[in-house]
Amino acid sequence: MLRQVEGSRAVADAVARCRPAVVAAYPISPQTHIVEGLSDLVTTGDLAPCEYLMVESEFGALSACIGASAAGARTYTATSSQGLLFMAEALPNASGLGLPIVMTVANRALGAPINIWNDHSDALSQRDAGWLQLFASSNQEAVDLHLQAFALAERLSVPVMVCMDGFVLTHAMEEIDVPEQDAVDAFLPAFAPRQWLDPDDPVTIGAMVGPGQFTEVKYLMARRQQAALADIAEVAAEFESTFGRESGGLVRPYRIDDAEVVLVAMGSALGTAADVVDALREEGIAAGVLGITCYRPWPHEAVREALRGIPRAIVVNRAIAVGSGSILGQDVRLTASPGTEVHDVVMGLGGRPVTRAGLRQLVLDVLHGRLPRGALHYVDLDETVAADEIAREAEVTVP
Amino acid sequence: MTLDVRIHGRGGQGVVTAAELLSLAAFDQGLHAQALPSFGSERTGAPVVSFCRIDDRPIRSHDPVDHPNLVVLQDPTLLRGGGVLDGLADDGVVVVNTSRTPAELAEAGLVLGPGQQMVTVPATELSWRLLGRPLPNTALLGAVAAVTGSVSLEAVHRAIRQRFASRPIDVITANLRLAEDAYAVVIQEQEQHHA
Numbered sequence: 001m002l003r004q005v006e007g008s009r010a011v012a013d014a015v016a017r018c019r020p021a022v023v024a025a026y027p028i029s030p031q032t033h034i035v036e037g038l039s040d041l042v043t044t045g046d047l048a049p050c051e052y053l054m055v056e057s058e059f060g061a062l063s064a065c066i067g068a069s070a071a072g073a074r075t076y077t078a079t080s081s082q083g084l085l086f087m088a089e090a091l092p093n094a095s096g097l098g099l100p101i102v103m104t105v106a107n108r109a110l111g112a113p114i115n116i117w118n119d120h121s122d123a124l125s126q127r128d129a130g131w132l133q134l135f136a137s138s139n140q141e142a143v144d145l146h147l148q149a150f151a152l153a154e155r156l157s158v159p160v161m162v163c164m165d166g167f168v169l170t171h172a173m174e175e176i177d178v179p180e181q182d183a184v185d186a187f188l189p190a191f192a193p194r195q196w197l198d199p200d201d202p203v204t205i206g207a208m209v210g211p212g213q214f215t216e217v218k219y220l221m222a223r224r225q226q227a228a229l230a231d232i233a234e235v236a237a238e239f240e241s242t243f244g245r246e247s248g249g250l251v252r253p254y255r256i257d258d259a260e261v262v263l264v265a266m267g268s269a270l271g272t273a274a275d276v277v278d279a280l281r282e283e284g285i286a287a288g289v290l291g292i293t294c295y296r297p298w299p300h301e302a303v304r305e306a307l308r309g310i311p312r313a314i315v316v317n318r319a320i321a322v323g324s325g326s327i328l329g330q331d332v333r334l335t336a337s338p339g340t341e342v343h344d345v346v347m348g349l350g351g352r353p354v355t356r357a358g359l360r361q362l363v364l365d366v367l368h369g370r371l372p373r374g375a376l377h378y379v380d381l382d383e384t385v386a387a388d389e390i391a392r393e394a395e396v397t398v399p
Numbered sequence: 400m401t402l403d404v405r406i407h408g409r410g411g412q413g414v415v416t417a418a419e420l421l422s423l424a425a426f427d428q429g430l431h432a433q434a435l436p437s438f439g440s441e442r443t444g445a446p447v448v449s450f451c452r453i454d455d456r457p458i459r460s461h462d463p464v465d466h467p468n469l470v471v472l473q474d475p476t477l478l479r480g481g482g483v484l485d486g487l488a489d490d491g492v493v494v495v496n497t498s499r500t501p502a503e504l505a506e507a508g509l510v511l512g513p514g515q516q517m518v519t520v521p522a523t524e525l526s527w528r529l530l531g532r533p534l535p536n537t538a539l540l541g542a543v544a545a546v547t548g549s550v551s552l553e554a555v556h557r558a559i560r561q562r563f564a565s566r567p568i569d570v571i572t573a574n575l576r577l578a579e580d581a582y583a584v585v586i587q588e589q590e591q592h593h594a
Contacts, residue, residue, distance in 0.1 A: 004427075004432060138459075167436065168435070169461070171435075172434065172435050172461065173432075174458070175431060271458075272459070272460040357465070
């Protein structure tokens with residue numbers, strides 16, 4: 001049933017209907033409303049049985065999730081920004097041990113300077129941690145991705161991050177359908193762990209692996225991640241046939257078939273980009289959007305196929321790799337056929353909104369050759385401010 | 400039908416709640432709606448902006464409303480900071496919380512284009528009388544209902560009941576009354592204008 005509800009609340013309801021046995025989380029903006037919602041549902045008994053663990057930090061939260069998951073419990077946590085970095089030590093443990101933990105990342109910038117607003121720096125900083133990373137384009141998709149995330153995690157024995165734009169989605173009130181309990185139960189059967197810690201039947205999970213086998217273990221992990229691409233597409237197809245709407249999957253193309261230029265992006269900017277594309281098409285400009293829903297594993301074939309024959313792609317990066325360039329843009333450049341000219345731009349860092357006007361101007365600038373090729377371009381940079389600061393720094397002499 | 404609303408107020412005036420209530424009311428009427436906060440400094444008294452999109456088609460964009468059809472100004476002292484009327488449609492409407500006359504507001508910087516319209520409602524005054532506190536947002540939503548017609552007073556009332564369900568009954572009643580009184584003030588204003 002559609003309800004007009006805040007994104008965070010809808011995600012909390014959806015997670016609760018997935019019946020996690022353990023939730024451990026530490027509050028941090030903009031994720032807090034999600035775990036507050038779950039805390040309420042545990043308090044009222046609407047989510048039962050569930051152990052809601054009050055922990056002292058994000059590190060504690062993920063560590064508790066690792067323990068609970070290894071003991072065979074369906075386990076959930078959520079975080080943002082530096083909270084995710086505080087989990088960083090434990091993130092590869094969760095994936096290395098093959099624990100099907102689901103985590104919401106309410107995407108937020110990384111400090112310093114401290115900034116509570118949205119970009120993708122937090123999740124992309126952990127792209128190599130061995131977790132699946134799925135990006136929601138809307139609150140409806142955020143809800144749907146949580147159902148799919150538990151299904152995928154448990155099918156593949158791998159942890160999954162569901163990434164949703166902080167504030168822009170988490171704090172937006174929109175019409176959202178959270179599937180009813182019986183429908184969720186049918187889609188997501190009770191968790192049947194492959195192995196678990198049981199004092200009566202002891203096993204070791206997480207033994208030390210030396211040089212003799214370490215490469216093989218990592219190779220198998222990487223192979224399993226690649227193989228997950230097929231499952232991600234399959235679970236999205238199952239979801240669509242069950243719930244009647246398209247959510248999740250690998251990539252989301254929009255009007256790209258004859259497109260002369262395609263915007264490539266992740267997250268809440270996709271809806272905005274779709275509106276821009278419709279407006280441009282009315283003016284006779286053949287634009288399209290390629291949404292990346294699954295960022296890890298990287299859907300190389302799907303992206304390559306989608307961009308085949310497209311003359312120009314513009315990658316909208318909502319995070320940068322300082323000292324290197326872009327993050328999403330590098331993946332796209334390594335993927336696209338030589339016939340596609342890839343423009344790599346930075347936009348919407350630290351809560352600066354990705355607007356329709358900004359995206360429209362970007363497309364026009366690329367079409368008219370006004371954007372320098374080959375270099376990472378900061379679309380919404382205030383060049384006056386930057387130039388003043390550069391000049392000031394040049395004047396400072398070090399004694 | 401598209402109604403893009405931007406609400407300007409100060410931290411503590413219920414700026415974000417106003418956008419949420421308006422989206423609830425629109426949804427209640429079978430329309431699509433989206434309420435977006437613009438989180439700046441969340442300090443009491445600091446300028447705060449929120450947005451509400453209402454449409455008869457599903458809403459996909461998640462960018463801030465930069466070309467509103469309707470601006471709600473919860474505190475006219477914000478005119479000094481500028482930007483309140485930025486991007487307002489040529490036939491746009493500004494609903495202002497004030498006891499001052501349009502002429503006095505023009506003096507304060509509220510200068511509109513030829514096709515733009517101003518509606519004033521003493522929401523803070525009404526709120527002091529009914530709530531005993533300066534919380535102008537529900538009154539202003541009554542005014543918005545009167546101005547736009549796309550969201551009814553009844554829908555605003557249902558939104559207030561839904562959003563404030565856990566609050567004491569006298570708080571709910573006072574807010575319902577605030578919306579109703581402000582609605583009546585604006586309807587009367589408009590009738591005088593057309594008479």
